[in-house]
Amino acid sequence: MMRQGTLPLASAPFLDFARLLRRHAFAVAPEQVCSFMQAVTLLGPRSMADIREAALATLAPPPDRRGEFEAHFRDHFHGDGQPSVEGEEDEETRIKDDGGTREKESETMRQEKGGELSSAIEQLSSRDFLRDDDGLGPFRRKLASALPARRSFRTVRTHSRGKLDLRRSLREIVSADGDIPSPQLRRRQTVARKLLILIDVSGSMKLHTADYLKLGHAAVQGADRAEIFTFGTRLTRITSALRIRDRDQALARAAALVDDWDGGTRMGPTLLAFLSVPRFSAFARGAAVIILSDALERGDHADLETAMRRLSARAFRLSLATPLAGDPRFLPTTAALRAILPDLDDLIDGSSLGSLTDFVLSLARPAPAASAIWKRVS
Amino acid sequence: MQEPNAETVATSPEAVARHLAGSRYLADDSLATAIFLAIRLGKPLLLEGAPGVGKTEAAKAIAQLLGRDLVRLQCYEGIDAAHALYEWNYQRQLLAIRHAGEHEIDIYDDRFLIARPLLQVLRAPEQRVLLVDEIDRSDHEFEALLLEFLSDFQISIPERGTIRAEAQPIVILTSNRTRELAEALRRRCVYHWIGYPDAEREAAIIMLRAGDVAETTARAVAAAVQEIRVRPLAKPPGISEAVEWANAATILEKGGSPWPQAFRRAIGVLIKDEEDLSAIAPELGQIVEEALG
Secondary structure (H helix, E strand, O other), X not given: OOOXXXXXXXXXXXXXXXXHHHHOXXXXXXXXXXXXXXXXXXXXXXXXXHHHHXXXXXXXXXHHHHHHHHHHHXXXXXXXXXXXXXXXXXXXXXXXXXXXXXXXXXXXXXXXXXXXXXXXXXXXEOOOOOOOOOOOHHHHHHHHHXXXXXXXXXXXXXXXXXXXXXXXXXXXXXXXXXXXXXXXXXXXXXXXXXXXXXXXXXXXXXXXXXXXXXXXXXXHHHOOOEEEEEEOOOEEEOHHHHOOOOHHHHHHHHHHHOOEOOEOOOHHHHHHHHHHOHHHXXXXXXXXXXXXXXXXXXXXXHHHHHHHHXXXXXXXXXXXXXXXXXXXOOOOOOHHHHHHHHHOOEEEEOOOHHHHHHHHXXXXXXXXXXXXXXXXXX | OOOOOHHXXXXXXXXXXXXXXXXXXXOOHHHHHHHHHHHHHOOOEEEEEOOOOOHHHHHHHHHHHHOOOEEEEEOOOOOOHHHHOEEEOHHHHHHHHHHHOOOOXXXXXXXXXXXXXXXXXXXXXXXXXXXXXXHHHOOHHHHHHHHHHHHHOEEEEOOOEEEEOOOOOEXXXXXXXXXXXXXXXXXXXXXXXXXXOOHHHHHHHHHHHOOOOOHHHHHHHHHHHHHHHOXXXXXXXXXXXXXXXXXXXXXXXHOOOOHHHHHHHOHHHOOOOHHHHHHHHHHHHHHHHHHHO
């Protein structure tokens, strides 16, 4: 029997650190651990800073989990106690979002008709979701083919109406000993557009957020490229949590990520924060963007107007689904809604899962602009 | 003169930082360490960060410090093997088949092979620096295609077999993080996240990069740009925009505009989005005054 080689004693802390990271769901491959130890050797190490740099460069934590990684590093190598790892925000979002300080200063001065239910005060809380059958199976299955499509730069083989595919045609000619068979053609492929859903989790939307998250989970599971964010007083990306196939697990993980359940609304500033992070605003480019919110922005709606104008310029189609439109007497009369109506492609009823899923599945079909429809109604 | 050897240049992170500064690129300790490790471990370097923080410039500076040619592969949606690895010259193959008549010819001969950037790098007799720019713009399939190249520095051409690098290239990948990259790609690379520099470093970069800018101007620009970046703008200004702003303001000042006005008039080279301009305009005067402070 071959005798297993033993590692030097000094390597133990590094191996233990890799194990610790794996226990906390960091993807650390064995080759990365080897590189980590090689890097430590190459750097001396002359100080703990060298070990930290080696760990960051070779174990490559994702930028949005960098804080968590650093906490584990301090805990393991400096013995700083248990790291706090829950509900970490994306680093970039934290930089751009001022946490509502501007709104707090002017909160008492602002009043607006239609905004009575909304507040900009931040209230952090957690949320549990009940297990039930959502009946969203058919929606999940139909979604990928129902989304609006665009022409990709990738090509596919076709039998008619395409450009000559010289590579395949030549292969045919060679295999047919120089005879020229029918030419092979290629055409640009059509792909489904991205779907971006922004869910309002503020207090005034409390009755609907559970349904909206179920819709978000079904969208992530059904569409090729879907991104889901929540916003209230903060902006949180929950797409990675919703990628878990089991809906209850996914919603529980998403619930842990979001800190501002049932709190106030800072719709304008949070949407601006979304747009100011290049990585996030890239999601909106050419996408079908759906905002699930009552759009009750308390006070000045200048930020909301700016954000919606920018979103509308980037998106393929910008839709606002508000539960208020479930009431047959609903009219977009609040100042905020009136201001953003020209930027909206759709202003629709978001009071039930049924109406929302029907709408999402109809996104590929053209429809008159929201302002034209609501002008007729009012 | 003998070409510098990668291992003689990269003796320590400090030496790398020193050499990069010689190539007019100021790297902080973390970036210098990542470059040092990538060179010494023989692994690709993956640089991620917001647009305009100097990722592509870092690759150019590395090529310069090593005295190597830089081969750049710009990624885009739809890029595939034919654009990145190699392609057969089908027209010439068809002509050759026609001319050959009854004779047998090898249509997969070297003369029909068009080498694209990755193959060029592998076949080069000398070590090259390969920049795979904005990998996040490519499709997932292309990322997967790169894996063989990145782990073993080789590519397989079905008609010709596997081609290995004659001299192992130094590979730098950049990403603006508009989408998440595959774990398989990340773990093959030495990774570094480049953030915006602090005001002091940015002032030093402006001094190094701008043509004829006074130190006080560079410091004022760096301070003002830091202040502008924390605002929720659609396109936060990058380092090169800050350098351009310092240059433009200096030219205007020499043309007779007093300082705060010169900065305000040159704002178009810093902020290149109309809505950002109107958002920042009311506060710009105060930001500049404070920065000039």
